Amino acid sequence: MTAAGFEILQAESGVKGLDILKTETVDVIISDVNMTHMGGFEFVTKVREDQAYEFTPILFLTTEVSEEFKNIGREVGATGWLCKPFDPVELISVIRRISH
Amino acid sequence: MDQFEQFKHTFFQECDDLLSAFEAQLSALLEDPSEPELLNAAFRTIHSIKGGAGAFGFARLIAFTHTFETVLDHLRAGRISVSKNLIDVCLRAGDTVADLVHAARMGTELELHYEQQAAEQLAIIAGIDVAAPVPGLRAGSKQRSGDADGRADSIRHQYNITFRPHRELLRRANEPLLVVRNLRELGSLTVTADLSNLPAFADLVPTDAYLSWTFELQTSAGIAAVKEIFEFLEGSCDLSIAVVDGGSGTGAPIAELVNEAPDPIGLPSATPMDLTVTSNDTARATDQQPAPLHAAPIARISTIRVDLDRVDRLVNLVGEIAIAQAMVVQQIDQGLTQSNPRLFQDLQQLLQHTRNLQDSVMAIRAQPVRSIFARMPRVIRDLALQTGKKIALETSGESTEIDKTIIEELMDPLVHVIRNSVDHGIETAEERLAKGKPVHGTIRMSAAQFGSRIVIEVSDDGRGIDRDKVRQAAVRKGLIAGAAPLTNEEADNLILLPGLSTADSVSDISGRGVGMDVVNSNLKKLGGRVIVRSEPGRGTTTTLTLPLTLAVLDGMIVRSGLDNYVLPLGCIVECLAVSRQQVKTIPGRGEVLNVRGTHVRIVHLARVFKIASAAPASQLLVILVEVEGGTNIGLVVDEIVGQQQVVIKSVRENVGQIAGIAGATILGDGAVALILDSTAISELAAAREDRLNASTLDINLRKLVA
Numbered sequence: 001m002t003a004a005g006f007e008i009l010q011a012e013s014g015v016k017g018l019d020i021l022k023t024e025t026v027d028v029i030i031s032d033v034n035m036t037h038m039g040g041f042e043f044v045t046k047v048r049e050d051q052a053y054e055f056t057p058i059l060f061l062t063t064e065v066s067e068e069f070k071n072i073g074r075e076v077g078a079t080g081w082l083c084k085p086f087d088p089v090e091l092i093s094v095i096r097r098i099s100h
Numbered sequence: 101m102d103q104f105e106q107f108k109h110t111f112f113q114e115c116d117d118l119l120s121a122f123e124a125q126l127s128a129l130l131e132d133p134s135e136p137e138l139l140n141a142a143f144r145t146i147h148s149i150k151g152g153a154g155a156f157g158f159a160r161l162i163a164f165t166h167t168f169e170t171v172l173d174h175l176r177a178g179r180i181s182v183s184k185n186l187i188d189v190c191l192r193a194g195d196t197v198a199d200l201v202h203a204a205r206m207g208t209e210l211e212l213h214y215e216q217q218a219a220e221q222l223a224i225i226a227g228i229d230v231a232a233p234v235p236g237l238r239a240g241s242k243q244r245s246g247d248a249d250g251r252a253d254s255i256r257h258q259y260n261i262t263f264r265p266h267r268e269l270l271r272r273a274n275e276p277l278l279v280v281r282n283l284r285e286l287g288s289l290t291v292t293a294d295l296s297n298l299p300a301f302a303d304l305v306p307t308d309a310y311l312s313w314t315f316e317l318q319t320s321a322g323i324a325a326v327k328e329i330f331e332f333l334e335g336s337c338d339l340s341i342a343v344v345d346g347g348s349g350t351g352a353p354i355a356e357l358v359n360e361a362p363d364p365i366g367l368p369s370a371t372p373m374d375l376t377v378t379s380n381d382t383a384r385a386t387d388q389q390p391a392p393l394h395a396a397p398i399a400r401i402s403t404i405r406v407d408l409d410r411v412d413r414l415v416n417l418v419g420e421i422a423i424a425q426a427m428v429v430q431q432i433d434q435g436l437t438q439s440n441p442r443l444f445q446d447l448q449q450l451l452q453h454t455r456n457l458q459d460s461v462m463a464i465r466a467q468p469v470r471s472i473f474a475r476m477p478r479v480i481r482d483l484a485l486q487t488g489k490k491i492a493l494e495t496s497g498e499s500t501e502i503d504k505t506i507i508e509e510l511m512d513p514l515v516h517v518i519r520n521s522v523d524h525g526i527e528t529a530e531e532r533l534a535k536g537k538p539v540h541g542t543i544r545m546s547a548a549q550f551g552s553r554i555v556i557e558v559s560d561d562g563r564g565i566d567r568d569k570v571r572q573a574a575v576r577k578g579l580i581a582g583a584a585p586l587t588n589e590e591a592d593n594l595i596l597l598p599g600l601s602t603a604d605s606v607s608d609i610s611g612r613g614v615g616m617d618v619v620n621s622n623l624k625k626l627g628g629r630v631i632v633r634s635e636p637g638r639g640t641t642t643t644l645t646l647p648l649t650l651a652v653l654d655g656m657i658v659r660s661g662l663d664n665y666v667l668p669l670g671c672i673v674e675c676l677a678v679s680r681q682q683v684k685t686i687p688g689r690g691e692v693l694n695v696r697g698t699h700v701r702i703v704h705l706a707r708v709f710k711i712a713s714a715a716p717a718s719q720l721l722v723i724l725v726e727v728e729g730g731t732n733i734g735l736v737v738d739e740i741v742g743q744q745q746v747v748i749k750s751v752r753e754n755v756g757q758i759a760g761i762a763g764a765t766i767l768g769d770g771a772v773a774l775i776l777d778s779t780a781i782s783e784l785a786a787a788r789e790d791r792l793n794a795s796t797l798d799i800n801l802r803k804l805v806a
Contacts, residue, residue, distance in 0.1 A: 002481060002485065003157075003481065003482065003485045004157070005104075005477075005478045005481060048271075054271075054273075054307075055270070055273045055275075056273055057273045058272075058273060070335060071335070074272060074335055074336060077271060077272050077273070078272060079272050079273040079274055079332060080274075080331065080332035081332070097278065097282055097328075097329065098273070098274070098275075098278060098332065099278075100275065100278070
């Protein structure tokens with residue numbers, strides 16, 4: 001990711017992620033679904049509540065993409081999803097596709 | 101077009117220019133194999149393309165140019181010699197480079213092993229192994245689009261796509277405009293927007309999606325590539341994608357047609373549907389393009405490249421108009437306001453227009469250095485990744501404006517300087533820790549205008565130049581005599597010589613000894629210079645100094661002796677009238693003036709130029725001017741005449757470079773005035789103090805006046 005010219009901010013949980021977003025501005029958010037201390041769905045719901053991130057692209061990175069997952073993802077406001085394991089090139093091309 | 105795309109666009113334009121020159125260079129080389137400059141130029145072309153390809157991650161282009169570059173390097177080193185066969189292979193390889201560049205530009209992928217044959221031929225000539233991977237880079241890249249369904253590029257499909265977003269689509273940060281952008285990357289696109297659902301303004305909810313679109317896409321990409329674009333939109337919109345074949349002219353479900361569409365090379369014989377006139381609420385937008393006759397998509401021309409001479413002629417002409425106008429104004433009676441108010445009014449308008457015209461012409465040329473500085477973080481990141489070093493970049497002065505030609509010519513030199521700093525200067529993290537330096541190496545880039553010169557500095561906090569090693573390498577390559585006595589500065593600047601490299605291994609970053617040579621020759625071409633200063637163990641600073649030519653200048657007109665001179669307003673700090681007693685003479689250091697606690701060196705313009713000054717003995721008019729490096733000098737003149745915008749005319753073409761003079765201009769009264777270069781004047785004055793007289797200047801000046 002860094003090689004492709006992106007700057008990365010990492011958080012190991014949804015709570016930490018929200019903390020980072022309080023101080024930093026990001027262009028794209030990539031979130032796991034299964035996380036301790038606030039899972040991905042709750043995290044994304046909270047992020048969307050913040051006006052500053054109302055229209056920021058958010059990607060879910062998850063082990064399984066089912067119809068049900070997609071529906072919940074759309075419900076909470078995710079822009080897209082990627083299935084693990086993923087190809088780094090694909091990740092970058094997806095980010096390019098959804099980012100402004 | 102976002103900034104990154106803009107850079108890419110520039111890179112492709114440069115590639116076009118470089119490659120068209122490349123063929124001529126190779127052909128000339130066959131005529132005259134002994135001419136080293138031709139070979140150096142050819143090498144630099146391929147080297148530059150490789151550098152740009154590296155910055156944008158075009159893996160196949162990097163790999164191929166790396167092989168090609170190795171061959172040219174062997175040639176340069178005399179390990180292989182020029183023959184007709186070799187030139188033929190190189191010319192074909194040049195074509196292959198052009199094809200790879202074209203594919204990269206179009207975002208398509210050439211068929212697998214497309215460049216293999218050319219690479220093998222190159223390898224045979226050079227006796228190298230093509231399979232050797234380029235260090236630090238992935239071999240091959242995933243295809244972005246193109247023949248996802250296994251079809252060759254030459255087959256073009258037309259897709260009719262209807263896209264109706266659901267109201268809530270925007271709330272997931274899905275952006276319909278990105279769909280348009282992504283589709284357009286695949287081929288030629290006609291977009292028709294349906295505005296019929298747009299509510300009255302009062303009822304409009306900004307976060308709701310009201311528009312829907314119909315797209316007609318002509319592309320060589322397969323259905324998978326098109327579907328991929330809508331991947332995240334399924335469930336948030338109503339979508340239909342139909343492939344239209346060239347004959348029937350009707351849309352049909354994709355699954356039935358995609359595998360059996362007859363070969364639609366060329367124009368589809370019937371346009372399936374025309375939505376332009378279906379209703380008043382439908383607006384046809386953007387990008388309609390005639391269907392290309394050939395399979396390859398044609399690049400849209402959004403910029404034109406104009407011969408520099410033409411722009412120069414325009415700049416000159418506008419300058420002449422401004423000057424002529426100033427003369428007219430001066431001729432006209434002051435009482436015009438009363439006697440002929442109408443004429444006065446018209447004249448004012450003319451002045452305004454001329455000024456605007458001048459600004460517009462200059463705007464064609466001026467650009468902030470931000471456009472090149474902004475490309476550097478990526479270069480640094482890539483280099484850091486390839487070398488495994490930790491590097492931070494700091495930039496300042498990005499808004500400094502430089503003439504466009506200079507900007508264009510600066511990109512390559514700056515990349516080379518930075519590559520050099522990363523490869524040779526910055527140490528590995530372990531080495532830095534051991535030396536007690538911060539783990540992150542820092543590269544600082546700054547741009548600033550000092551009077552009539554632009555100074556760009558690139559400094560690193562690395563290990564500095566190993567002068568012994570550089571000197572040995574220079575002796576070994578026969579660039580200097582073994583016994584040549586060199587100062588530290590001279591030893592540092594040896595790295596600017598062509599063909600000098602101290603790197604132990606050749607990488608795709610640097611080490612072939614082209615980098616600093618390119619920097620030096622590019623800067624010289626621009627009338628600038630490169631100075632390398634290094635402190636062993638502390639780092640290296642490379643200073644690129646460029647003249648501010650071909651520009652309009654806000655200047656202060658001063659008189660010394662009988663003649664008027666122009667001082668760039670930008671370098672003037674303040675003007676002071678002081679009594680002669682306030683100027684103190686320090687033995688061996690010349691005259692100084694105490695300005696609010698700071699001692700400023702006094703330079704008499706008349707003495708520097710050896711002209712008779714008629715200044716009154718008791719009072720001195722001192723203009724504090726800033727010189728390169730941030731210090732001030734006090735320039736003594738006889739009179740301050742006024743301020744005026746002047747048009748810089750080069751004197752170099754007519755009388756050569758004159759120390760202390762940046763150019764000349766014609767004033768409103770028709771008199772010629774020389775534009776002063778404060779830094780050079782300061783240096784001249786210092787040289788005078790050192791009893792080195794400025795006789796060359798004297799001669800040149802007389803030549804100029806004659």
